[in-house]
Amino acid sequence: MESEVCQFYEKRSVLVTGGTGLIGKCLVYNLLANCPDVGTIYLLLRKKREFSFDQRRERYLNYDIFKNLKTPNLLNKLVFIEGAVDAKNLGLSNDILSKVTAEVSILFHSAASVGLEAGYKGADQAANSNLRGTMNVLELCRSMTNLACLVYVSTATAYHFKSLIEEKIYPVPCTPEQFLSVMESGDAKAIDKFLREDMKMFPNAYTLTKALSENLCQAENSNIPICIVRPPIVSSSVATPVPGWTNKMQAFNAMILLWVMGLSRCLTWDPDTRIEVAPVDYVCNVMITAAWFTGQKRPVDTVPVYNVVPSEDNSVTWRKLLEYSLDVVFESPSIKAIRWPGRQMISPKTPFKLLYSIIFQHIIFAIFSDLFLICTGSSPQICALMIKMVNTIKSVRWFLTKDWHYINTNYLALTDHLNEHDRKLFPMSMKNMDWKSYIHTGYYGIRKFVLHEDDDNTKAAIGRLRRLTMITNGAVIFAFLMIISTCFILVLFL
Ligand SMILES: NC(=O)c1ccc[n+]([C@@H]2O[C@H](COP(=O)([O-])OP(=O)(O)OC[C@H]3O[C@@H](n4cnc5c(N)ncnc54)[C@H](OP(=O)(O)O)[C@@H]3O)[C@@H](O)[C@H]2O)c1
Numbered sequence: 354m355e356s357e358v359c360q361f362y363e364k365r366s367v368l369v370t371g372g373t374g375l376i377g378k379c380l381v382y383n384l385l386a387n388c389p390d391v392g393t394i395y396l397l398l399r400k401k402r403e404f405s406f407d408q409r410r411e412r413y414l415n416y417d418i419f420k421n422l423k424t425p426n427l428l429n430k431l432v433f434i435e436g437a438v439d440a441k442n443l444g445l446s447n448d449i450l451s452k453v454t455a456e457v458s459i460l461f462h463s464a465a466s467v468g469l470e471a472g473y474k475g476a477d478q479a480a481n482s483n484l485r486g487t488m489n490v491l492e493l494c495r496s497m498t499n500l501a502c503l504v505y506v507s508t509a510t511a512y513h514f515k516s517l518i519e520e521k522i523y524p525v526p527c528t529p530e531q532f533l534s535v536m537e538s539g540d541a542k543a544i545d546k547f548l549r550e551d552m553k554m555f556p557n558a559y560t561l562t563k564a565l566s567e568n569l570c571q572a573e574n575s576n577i578p579i580c581i582v583r584p585p586i587v588s589s590s591v592a593t594p595v596p597g598w599t600n601k602m603q604a605f606n607a608m609i610l611l612w613v614m615g616l617s618r619c620l621t622w623d624p625d626t627r628i629e630v631a632p633v634d635y636v637c638n639v640m641i642t643a644a645w646f647t648g649q650k651r652p653v654d655t656v657p658v659y660n661v662v663p664s665e666d667n668s669v670t671w672r673k674l675l676e677y678s679l680d681v682v683f684e685s686p687s688i689k690a691i692r693w694p695g696r697q698m699i700s701p702k703t704p705f706k707l708l709y710s711i712i713f714q715h716i717i718f719a720i721f722s723d724l725f726l727i728c729t730g731s732s733p734q735i736c737a738l739m740i741k742m743v744n745t746i747k748s749v750r751w752f753l754t755k756d757w758h759y760i761n762t763n764y765l766a767l768t769d770h771l772n773e774h775d776r777k778l779f780p781m782s783m784k785n786m787d788w789k790s791y792i793h794t795g796y797y798g799i800r801k802f803v804l805h806e807d808d809d810n811t812k813a814a815i816g817r818l819r820r821l822t823m824i825t826n827g828a829v830i831f832a833f834l835m836i837i838s839t840c841f842i843l844v845l846f847l
Pocket residue numbers: 370371372373374375376377397398399401436437438439462463464465466467481482486506507508509583584585586587588601603604
């Protein structure tokens with residue numbers, strides 16, 4: 354049996370925005386590895402900070418992920434084009450623009466600014482990269498002569514003001530133009546007020562711009578073949594390029610890392626909240642096959658939406674995440690940890706324990722650790738890390754305390770549309786996901802790909818953490834004795 358999906362991609366040119374991101378890299382890998390007969394893959398790349406376009410292209414080709422390709426020659430299919438989604442025509446030169454509009458058959462629009470801060474902070478990037486970016490991509494699509502499908506990568510969090518989220522596009526109480534005109538005013542106070550008060554149903558500009566972009570896609574449905582893929586929190590891969598692959602610390606991974614590094618021992622969370630998470634390779638497989646399916650099925654009345662979320666009968670909670678992680682994390686801790694991770698994560702359900710943990714396990718611990726670092730001639734860093742941690746937790750707090758219900762019928766049905774061969778080539782179903790084993794593999798993935806640690810440093814890491822525990826316990830006993838003796842001296846002399 355042949356792969357119908359691969360046949361669809363044969364000799365078709367693809368354009369990817371956001372190709373350097375977590376999803377983008379895995380998407381490009383999966384396309385090359387599974388559909389080797391795909392045509393040219395155009396990758397939109399911008400110059401960034403100290404890196405020129407050429408330097409970024411070199412770095413891209415040397416990314417570890419592509420070392421897993423069985424046929425490295427496939428990388429010759431990648432054509433890097435300089436531009437940015439927030440520029441008109443994506444900032445493409447005229448030559449490239451005419452090539453792209455004539456050739457490209459599938460466009461994956463994954464570029465976005467994914468900062469989750471509330472209010473003014475990061476709102477300009479969200480407005481430019483997410484909203485203007487989608488406007489520019491849609492405009493480009495209108496001039497494309499060969500387009501079979503635009504896959505817009507949205508987010509399952511776009512309508513978090515609803516408790517039941519269907520595979521539908523919901524209206525937003527402002528237009529893209531209204532939001533952009535507030536942003537153009539440049540008035541920080543007015544922007545902050547608009548986001549925190551007028552648009553308070555959205556936790557941040559990120560989700561607002563994603564929802565507005567979905568509405569823009571809906572408005573273009575009769576002109577452009579579009580589908581929307583909505584991933585939840587995207588985490589390490591199940592299988593491709595290798596089990597546990599990831600490349601960044603974000604939301605889910607960040608929460609695990611903060612705990613693994615010994616930084617956070619308490620959280621303002623509800624441990625029984627379900628985690629909406631999906632493996633990065635499954636998300637990419639949904640994108641690849643949704644493009645194939647949309648490309649075949651046009652025209653349709655509404656934009657097909659795929660909520661790539663686990664079904665409630667097989668999902669995982671934050672409590673389970675910790676429980677499943679305990680054995681691997683204690684068996685193989687990180688050599689970069691500042692102390693052993695807590696065996697439990699204290700929550701507001703036990704307020705006294707929470708207060709104790711905040712004061713003693715975080716504030717006093719951080720101050721003493723930095724004093725120790727200063728005394729030993731090193732620069733203090735633990736207080737700064739704790740402050741960073743608090744800001745990270747603040748930006749994802751809304752995830753940690755509430756459950757949402759999702760309808761994921763289109764996502765589940767996508768597997769059924771695939772033939773047997775494609776089902777094996779593009780696994781994406783979380784129906785029978787073994788979360789414990791996924792979390793174990795994910796932990797080793799974070800250790801390897803984010804912390805860049807070898808498996809054989811486990812002994813050294815355990816030894817280091819034991820020494821650190823002795824030092825911190827010693828410091829606490831010393832501080833305690835100092836306080837007692839000061840009190841004793843005061844009582845004796847007063
Ligand atoms: N990761 C998740 O947990 C998650 C969850 C739900 C939805 N999503 C959605 O999935 C998509 C990809 O997410 P990700 O995690 O892969 O993001 P990521 O790792 O942060 O990567 C973002 C990508 O967007 C590109 N980009 C941002 N602004 C751009 C601009 N103005 N012009 C050109 N490129 C620009 C970045 O390019 P540079 O390298 O040049 O910065 C990068 O390639 C996003 O649309 C996001 O909203 C992600």
